[in-house]
Amino acid sequence: MADTHEIKQTMWDRMAQSPFVMVGLEEGGHSEPLTAxxxxxxxxxLFFFIGKDNRLAGGGKAMxxxxxxxxxxxxxLAGTVAVDNDFAMIDKxxxxQAEAWFPGGKSDPNLALLRFDIDDAELWESDVSISGRVKMLLGGTIKPSEAGSHARVSTTAA
Incomplete structure (x- = not known):
């Protein structure tokens, strides 16, 4: 079972490998896939390149x-989204991938940089032990110590 520091680091490592996230406003509407x-x-x-007409561009509490x-x-992840068109951050x-969506480049008139500030998070790492895998195959009960790691955190900083 990983400690809280390890599970937070794992989140950032895994997100770097596959940065696809579903994001939605808490005040209704469905989540949509974005590339972090x-x-x-x-x-x-987290930052996302979106169109100015995207439903998230209005900002607010988000998941x-x-x-x-x-x-x-x-x-x-729970937090707040807002457009933050800091050109230095856009450039960085x-x-x-972003260029494929915004043919006008960094100065595309429809480009917006959405900033997601994380307030808190709940993280799960499925790392079922060997004995847990055998129990899954045979229909046994898996103990929490065999199931993986879980953490509720107020910061994702590793």
Whole structure:
């Protein structure tokens, strides 16, 4: 079972490998898939390139859900989204994927940089032990110590 520091570090490592997150406003509407832009210098923050007409552009309280590529790590993040068109940050995070969506480049008139400030998170790492896997195959009961790690955190800083 991982400690809280390890599970937070695992979240950032897994998100760097597959940065796809579902994000939605708490005040109604469905979540939508976005590609997180990670900046190691920013604690508890995700960035997303979106269109100015995106339903998240109005900002507000939001939730984000993340599932790792191997389906062995899960995170639910609560926080606030707001457009933050800091050109230095846009320049720092800009990449070929963003360019594919915004043909006008960094100065595309529809480009907005959405900032997600994480207030708290719940994290799960599915790391079932060998004995737990045998029990799953045979229909046995898995003890919490065999199931993996879970943490509720007020910061995702590792």
């Amino acid at each position: 832009q990670l900046d190691r210098d920013q604690v508890d923050t 984000a859900q993340f599932v790792s590529k191997g389906h062995d790590f899960f995170a639910c 995070l800009w990449n070929k």
